[in-house]
Amino acid sequence: MTPVRGGLLRIVRAGALTTVQDAGRPGWAHLGVGRAGALDAPAARLANRLLGNPPGAALLETTVTGCAVRPDRTVVAVVGGAGCRVTVDGRPVAWGAPVRVPAGAVLDVGPALDGVRGYLAFAGGLEPEPVLGSRSADLLSGLGPAPLSDGDTLPLGEPADGPPQGPTPWPGAPAELVLPLHLGPRHAWFTAAALRTLTTAAYRVSPHSNRIGLRTEGPALERARDGELPSEGMVLGAVQVPPDGRPVVFLNDHPTTGGYPVVGVVPETALAGAAQAVPGTRVRFSVRA
Numbered sequence: 001m002t003p004v005r006g007g008l009l010r011i012v013r014a015g016a017l018t019t020v021q022d023a024g025r026p027g028w029a030h031l032g033v034g035r036a037g038a039l040d041a042p043a044a045r046l047a048n049r050l051l052g053n054p055p056g057a058a059l060l061e062t063t064v065t066g067c068a069v070r071p072d073r074t075v076v077a078v079v080g081g082a083g084c085r086v087t088v089d090g091r092p093v094a095w096g097a098p099v100r101v102p103a104g105a106v107l108d109v110g111p112a113l114d115g116v117r118g119y120l121a122f123a124g125g126l127e128p129e130p131v132l133g134s135r136s137a138d139l140l141s142g143l144g145p146a147p148l149s150d151g152d153t154l155p156l157g158e159p160a161d162g163p164p165q166g167p168t169p170w171p172g173a174p175a176e177l178v179l180p181l182h183l184g185p186r187h188a189w190f191t192a193a194a195l196r197t198l199t200t201a202a203y204r205v206s207p208h209s210n211r212i213g214l215r216t217e218g219p220a221l222e223r224a225r226d227g228e229l230p231s232e233g234m235v236l237g238a239v240q241v242p243p244d245g246r247p248v249v250f251l252n253d254h255p256t257t258g259g260y261p262v263v264g265v266v267p268e269t270a271l272a273g274a275a276q277a278v279p280g281t282r283v284r285f286s287v288r289a
Contacts (some may be wrong), residue, residue, distance in 0.1 A: 017064075019136075020128055021060075023136075034253055035057070039148075045123035050137060051123040053160065058135040069107050071105075075123060076099070078097065078098050079109050080170055082114055082115030083113045085110035122160075128145045139253045171272075176281065177281050187264060189224055190261070193222060202284065205277045205278065213249055221241050231258060234250060235269070237267060243260070249274060
């Protein structure tokens, strides 16, 4: 397929929340700027790999309801992440594999059937203006492109030479989310009974979860001391416990500081499942040494 320079992608149906994401902007927390980036990073990288894009090329992240787009030139696209029905001008096409979208055709990414967040990548990537080295939208700080609305347009990048790659297995949404947890730095703020509860109780994903954090529903963790901390630095995967006692796992758009105690930290490599866990999914915390 001959590469075509330039071109625009028009948003026909933005869905509940569709944003531009890439690998994020790490390294700016000292200035109060969070990381952002695709919540399900492995899914985003796989979608790009299938198109011959760099792993961190910018793409669209959809939430639950999908989206629909219309390119003004022929493009090759991949829809991955959350399972869904995909059509081009109403004709069913492959999910999880490269598909050709003619100029002016509507590529429709349907509601998620398995998982929460879908990834819509294009050969050559998307090229909105970068901010601090990233094209990612950060919902907390407002940096990067705003969440997309019907009628918005985005510039398309130039496809790389070479044919797209064939289909590959995609992981499904977790039936149970098991999160490894390294205790600290403030686990001493909780009673021994609370720490046992954290690692033995069945929590569930709250419908109030978002790109800032995965909120849980379940038993409250009892404090061993009163008061609050002075604000201190927060990292990706920090499990903060607000006054209601229910753990919140910080995701990519989390604040860089906070005053509620952090009982532990989930490694970044274990967070992809949190991006796809639907509300009501069982959550278990597994303490690691």
